[in-house]
Amino acid sequence: MSFGNLAKMAQQMQAGMARVQAELETLQVEGSAGGGAVRAVVTGKQDIVSVTIDPAVVDPDDVEMLQDLVVAALNEAMAAARRTAEEKMAAVTGGLRLPGM
Numbered sequence: 179m180s181f182g183n184l185a186k187m188a189q190q191m192q193a194g195m196a197r198v199q200a201e202l203e204t205l206q207v208e209g210s211a212g213g214g215a216v217r218a219v220v221t222g223k224q225d226i227v228s229v230t231i232d233p234a235v236v237d238p239d240d241v242e243m244l245q246d247l248v249v250a251a252l253n254e255a256m257a258a259a260r261r262t263a264e265e266k267m268a269a270v271t272g273g274l275r276l277p278g279m
Contacts, residue, residue: 194270202263209254211247218251222266224259226252 202222210217215235219227229251235244 191270195267198263198266198270201266202259205259205262207255207258207262209251209256209258211250211254216244216247216251218248218255220252220255220259222259222263224256226255 205222206219206227207222208217208219212232212235215232217228217230219229221227229248231244231248235247237243
């Protein structure tokens with residue numbers, strides 16, 4: 179493999195990574211808990227977009243349960259965002275794990 183081919187492959191990978199990063203900024207994934215009573219939406223960049231809580235699960239005598247549901251929904255959404263980002267990056271890098279990606 180010549181240096182020219184290697185440089186071209188690196189440029190293609192860099193362009194692909196930039197494309198994936200742009201996709202991740204607009205991608206939204208959802209996580210839920212309590213059978214959908216609490217839903218969280220995050221971007222592919224793991225920024226929280228929204229949290230929706232069904233009023234039926236709001237019990238002033240059991241705030242801890244609601245807090246647990248919110249945490250569970252956020253964790254599920256974040257995990258889905260991470261998985262999606264890893265899959266998209268792996269498609270560009272051929273499975274090569276790059277630091278910070």
